[in-house]
Amino acid sequence: MSNLYQGATGDWEVVIGLEIHAQVISESKLFSGSSTKFGSEPNTQVSFVCSAQPGMLPVINDECVRQAIRTGLAMGCQINLRSVFDRKNYFYADLPQGYQISQFKDPIVGEGVVTVDLEDGSTKDIGVERLHLEQDAGKSMHDQHPTMTYVDLNRSGVALMEIVSMPDMRSAEEAGAYFKKIRSLVRYAGTCDGNMDQGSMRADVNVSVRRPGEELGTRTETKNVNSIRYMMLVIESEIRRQVGVLEDGGTIAQETRLFEVATGTTRTMRSKEEAHDYRYFPDPDLLPLEFSQELVDKLAKEMPELADAKRDRFIKDLHITSYNASVLVAEKESADYFEELLAATVAKTAKPVSELGTLVSNWVTGDLFGALKKLGKGITESPVSIEHAAELLNLQVDGTISGRIAKEVFELMLETGSSPETIVEEKGLKQVSDTGAIETMIDEILAANADKVEQYRGGKDKLYGFFVGQVMKQTGGKANPQVVNQLLRPKLDG
Amino acid sequence: MTELTKLTLSAARDGLHNGDFTSAEITAEHLNAIDDAKELNTYIEVTSDQAMNMAASADAMIKDGNAKGMTGIPIGIKDLYCTKGVHSQSASHILDGFKPEYESTVTSNLWNDGAVMLGKTNMDEFAMGSSNENSYYGPVINPWRATGSDKNTVPGGSSGGSAAAVAADISIATTGTDTGGSIRQPASFTGLVGFKPTYGRCSRFGMIAFASSLDQAGPLTKTVRDAAIMMESMAGYDAKDSTSINVEVPNYEAALTGDIRGLKVGIPKEYHSDGMPAAIEKLWQQGIGWLKDAGAEIVDISLPHTKYALPTYYIVAPAECSSNLARYDGVKYGLRVAGDSLDDMYKNTRAAGFGDEVKRRILIGTYVLSAGYYDAYYLKAQRVRTLIADDFKSAYQKCDVILTPTAPSEAFNLGDKVSDPLAMYLNDVFTVPASLAGLPGISVPAGLSSDGLPLGLQLLGQAFGEEQLLNVADVLETAAGFNIKPAKWWGE
Numbered sequence: 001m002s003n004l005y006q007g008a009t010g011d012w013e014v015v016i017g018l019e020i021h022a023q024v025i026s027e028s029k030l031f032s033g034s035s036t037k038f039g040s041e042p043n044t045q046v047s048f049v050c051s052a053q054p055g056m057l058p059v060i061n062d063e064c065v066r067q068a069i070r071t072g073l074a075m076g077c078q079i080n081l082r083s084v085f086d087r088k089n090y091f092y093a094d095l096p097q098g099y100q101i102s103q104f105k106d107p108i109v110g111e112g113v114v115t116v117d118l119e120d121g122s123t124k125d126i127g128v129e130r131l132h133l134e135q136d137a138g139k140s141m142h143d144q145h146p147t148m149t150y151v152d153l154n155r156s157g158v159a160l161m162e163i164v165s166m167p168d169m170r171s172a173e174e175a176g177a178y179f180k181k182i183r184s185l186v187r188y189a190g191t192c193d194g195n196m197d198q199g200s201m202r203a204d205v206n207v208s209v210r211r212p213g214e215e216l217g218t219r220t221e222t223k224n225v226n227s228i229r230y231m232m233l234v235i236e237s238e239i240r241r242q243v244g245v246l247e248d249g250g251t252i253a254q255e256t257r258l259f260e261v262a263t264g265t266t267r268t269m270r271s272k273e274e275a276h277d278y279r280y281f282p283d284p285d286l287l288p289l290e291f292s293q294e295l296v297d298k299l300a301k302e303m304p305e306l307a308d309a310k311r312d313r314f315i316k317d318l319h320i321t322s323y324n325a326s327v328l329v330a331e332k333e334s335a336d337y338f339e340e341l342l343a344a345t346v347a348k349t350a351k352p353v354s355e356l357g358t359l360v361s362n363w364v365t366g367d368l369f370g371a372l373k374k375l376g377k378g379i380t381e382s383p384v385s386i387e388h389a390a391e392l393l394n395l396q397v398d399g400t401i402s403g404r405i406a407k408e409v410f411e412l413m414l415e416t417g418s419s420p421e422t423i424v425e426e427k428g429l430k431q432v433s434d435t436g437a438i439e440t441m442i443d444e445i446l447a448a449n450a451d452k453v454e455q456y457r458g459g460k461d462k463l464y465g466f467f468v469g470q471v472m473k474q475t476g477g478k479a480n481p482q483v484v485n486q487l488l489r490p491k492l493d494g
Numbered sequence: 495m496t497e498l499t500k501l502t503l504s505a506a507r508d509g510l511h512n513g514d515f516t517s518a519e520i521t522a523e524h525l526n527a528i529d530d531a532k533e534l535n536t537y538i539e540v541t542s543d544q545a546m547n548m549a550a551s552a553d554a555m556i557k558d559g560n561a562k563g564m565t566g567i568p569i570g571i572k573d574l575y576c577t578k579g580v581h582s583q584s585a586s587h588i589l590d591g592f593k594p595e596y597e598s599t600v601t602s603n604l605w606n607d608g609a610v611m612l613g614k615t616n617m618d619e620f621a622m623g624s625s626n627e628n629s630y631y632g633p634v635i636n637p638w639r640a641t642g643s644d645k646n647t648v649p650g651g652s653s654g655g656s657a658a659a660v661a662a663d664i665s666i667a668t669t670g671t672d673t674g675g676s677i678r679q680p681a682s683f684t685g686l687v688g689f690k691p692t693y694g695r696c697s698r699f700g701m702i703a704f705a706s707s708l709d710q711a712g713p714l715t716k717t718v719r720d721a722a723i724m725m726e727s728m729a730g731y732d733a734k735d736s737t738s739i740n741v742e743v744p745n746y747e748a749a750l751t752g753d754i755r756g757l758k759v760g761i762p763k764e765y766h767s768d769g770m771p772a773a774i775e776k777l778w779q780q781g782i783g784w785l786k787d788a789g790a791e792i793v794d795i796s797l798p799h800t801k802y803a804l805p806t807y808y809i810v811a812p813a814e815c816s817s818n819l820a821r822y823d824g825v826k827y828g829l830r831v832a833g834d835s836l837d838d839m840y841k842n843t844r845a846a847g848f849g850d851e852v853k854r855r856i857l858i859g860t861y862v863l864s865a866g867y868y869d870a871y872y873l874k875a876q877r878v879r880t881l882i883a884d885d886f887k888s889a890y891q892k893c894d895v896i897l898t899p900t901a902p903s904e905a906f907n908l909g910d911k912v913s914d915p916l917a918m919y920l921n922d923v924f925t926v927p928a929s930l931a932g933l934p935g936i937s938v939p940a941g942l943s944s945d946g947l948p949l950g951l952q953l954l955g956q957a958f959g960e961e962q963l964l965n966v967a968d969v970l971e972t973a974a975g976f977n978i979k980p981a982k983w984w985g986e
Contacts, residue, residue, distance in 0.1 A: 048595065048596055051826060052821040052826065053594065053595075053596070053826075053827070054576065054582070054584070054589065054592065054594065054702040054703075054821070054827075055574075055575075055576045055582075055594070055598060055698075055699065055700040055701050055702045055703065056596075056699075056700075057698060057699050057734060057735050057736065058736070059733065059734060059735075059736055060736065087817050089816075089817050089820060089863070091820065091823060091837075091840055092836075093823075093825050093836055096821060096825070096826055097820065097821050098817070098819075098820020098821045098823060099817050099820055149836070151825070277864055277865045279816075279817070279860065279863035279864060279865075279868075280863075280868075281813060281817070281863055281868070281872060284705070284706035284707035284737075284814055285703075285706050285736060285737065286736050286737075287736055287737060
């Protein structure tokens with residue numbers, strides 16, 4: 001497997017590192033009691049602290065600390081029992097304090113490794129350098145007035161986790177897989193909602209290229225990329241640009257770049273010379289952040305099951321296919337839906353989970369996902385409730401309807417929102433298992449098609465399907481296929 | 495009828511509790527006296543109506559038998575304490591028009607105990623200065639003048655307005671803040687008691703920050719007993735200040751037993767300086783004698799890193815201030831001077847809004863935190879700060895309290911040192927080390943200079959050793975018997 005990029009003058013190796021900013025799920029901000037609710041009216045979620053009124057002081061929100069520890073645990077990282085908050089000083093209108101409280105030298109979470117799944121089925125270990133807690137800035141709005149910029153401080157002071165990777169990725173695909181992995185981890189851990197369109201997760205993308213085996217090249221950093229697709233575009237466009245510059249005999253400038261959605265490329269934001277001197281120093285308003293190993297152990301014990309463990313359990317305990325298991329755990333909501341539905345189906349059918357795993361997982365990944373895709377909806381917006389879905393599967397398990405009828409009923413459920421039992425009742429879709437009735441029907445069909453019976457008996461085995469089809473046609477598909485088989489074959493063969 | 499303004503806090507308290515007079519009466523007299531002393535420029539804002547309302551509430555509290563030590567006592571509040579709806583601008587132009595929507599914890603504590611706010615006192619802008627000549631509202635004039643002189647002297651700084659107001663009997667007591675000596679040095683210059691408690695003893699919530707790791711609230715009072723009563727009200731743990739420390743507030747007044755027999759008083763050899771006026775050296779020796787006579791044991795100690803304290807302070811404090819004052823950018827409140835771009839607006843606003851000394855310290859602080867200089871300045875200063883704190887820890891193995899002069903000089907004439915920042919910084923030489931170590935210190939008026947200006951002696955205590963410190967200060971005060979008032983030359 002080669003990740004090398006072919007330039008005009010030979011191969012290039014790409015080196016990628018990501019700084020992922022993940023907004024912490026918490027009721028209130030990192031250092032004040034203001035709410036963190038997204039989408040509120042501008043400047044309605046602002047305290048005296050997060051608007052930097054004179055004399056106001058930050059007080060750490062313990063829940064944000066616990067969330068950072070949980071995230072560190074989910075990534076298998078070292079948890080630092082003592083860390084320090086520093087001030088990162090710079091002026092901007094949406095940074096009311098004139099500094100951002102962050103962690104510079106001593107972050108709350110240290111090194112770790114995450115394993116990512118690649119498309120060809122292989123895996124790769126990507127190093128995590130650190131995770132630190134910091135405040136988000138407010139939002140500048142440049143489109144509200146012809147000459148003025150407005151500032152919304154609702155986001156000012158909201159807790160962010162900055163997750164810094166090692167420069168371990170060698171392709172856009174690996175970077176995408178790593179980002180997806182981190183997103184899955186924080187979502188399963190319940191520490192970040194991962195909503196990229198709301199800005200809850202965004203990445204600064206560091207890219208450099210070098211000849212294989214040589215020293216690291218000069219990197220560029222593209223700021224605030226807020227989708228996986230964009231991130232991959234950024235990487236691909238940076239590779240092309242950097243290789244182009246180097247092959248033309250130029251040098252890469254260490255600089256900060258911005259992604260432009262319209263062109264799918266990046267442009268210079270500020271050069272190294274224009275880079276800020278942030279003058280980091282320990283925040284004298286805050287004591288070093290210290291907690292006990294007992295707290296870490298307690299949080300580790302309470303950690304929810306993460307995607308990889310869940311997938312393994314699905315395969316081992318529920319006997320579902322590796323493919324289905326991977327599809328289900330890809331999004332926490334899908335896995336949650338599946339598990340809830342499985343439990344509800346178990347309750348209805350009184351059958352063990354190991355017998356139902358395949359049926360339920362096939363239905364969720366096949367029928368339900370197919371329908372949702374057509375509707376353009378996510379699993380949380382599913383028009384079919386767990387209750388109705390379990391009822392549908394139960395009707396199939398207890399033989400009331402066949403698998404084929406179940407698909408029909410599901411279509412009607414999507415259309416009408418009615419319960420499957422009602423639909424089956426109203427439309428008369430109940431499977432016919434009455435052997436007497438079916439036997440009479442078979443006798444009539446065999447009598448009416450004596451020529452075909454002859455041909456069958458003469459060795460034309462394929463005609464068996466014709467007779468089954470005739471029975472199904474006459475029952476409107478409701479005949480229990482097993483019963484039909486049991487009765488039809490001896491009559492034909494006899 | 496100006497008798498009520500002459501009262502000490504403890505005498506006023508006793509009189510109020512006995513029903514000899516009302517808070518309304520004392521408050522009204524003080525408001526009249528303030529009106530008469532406008533040329534001292536001690537108050538930036540006088541809150542007369544609020545004062546009379548608060549006095550009425552205090553009188554009701556007393557009548558209902560709910561009186562506390564501070565109930566009904568009219569006091570001035572340094573302008574850097576945020577007081578809800580009232581001028582709170584750290585005497586800076588850049589906070590023009592700013593009135594907070596919240597109350598500082600220290601003033602809340604005082605109001606809860608029934609204290610009465612006369613107004614906001616003048617100060618060096620953002621508490622940066624040692625003469626109170628750096629205020630946007632003009633310099634404060636010390637009520638004290640040299641014998642036979644009609645020249646104005648400075649009251650010290652940065653709590654100069656708070657000091658001058660008590661010295662001129664236009665406030666029974668005042669709040670100050672001390673970052674490197676801003677309570678103790680003005681107390682020495684104006685013949686008052688100035689008390690800075692242990693760092694973390696009082697909440698900094700709602701105090702406009704200068705240097706967060708050093709700023710502490712404290713009272714300026716006429717007597718040590720007054721300081722004890724007022725500190726009990728101001729102090730206390732506050733969850734809103736992460737650096738405040740959760741230690742029970744004792745009854746400080748009860749600690750004034752007058753008995754210091756067997757107590758060890760350390761005399762640091764490094765505090766003898768060549769250029770120190772003979773009167774100060776002599777007063778220090780007298781102080782040693784007084785404490786010895788009271789039964790204390792005198793111990794020679796060494797604080798070897800003392801000479802590094804001033805340079806360390808002038809790195810740490812400006813570094814913190816350069817960041818703390820970044821929020822004054824014209825965007826959210828206070829002064830805004832328009833510009834063609836955001837950067838221009840910043841430049842115009844900060845150029846117009848800050849005074850020279852504030853700008854100087856922001857520049858120094860920005861420099862010492864810059865890439866390439868951080869290790870050589872800020873980091874080294876932090877290490878020296880630790881050594882200075884260790885000096886005190888070692889010293890306190892040998893003694894209980896330390897006695898030094900408060901300041902290397904008496905009050906100087908207005909304008910004498912404004913053009914020489916380094917000479918001005920030297921005022922803090924004896925007060926800064928304890929600030930860096932976070933230790934409590936108190937200045938007690940002990941005598942007069944050859945020019946007839948007051949001089950203070952400083953006692954330093956151990957962390958949260960305020961009770962012992964106040965007790966020794968009380969003994970020193972009694973022995974010194976300093977009861978001279980400045981001759982009134984102002985007003986009618």
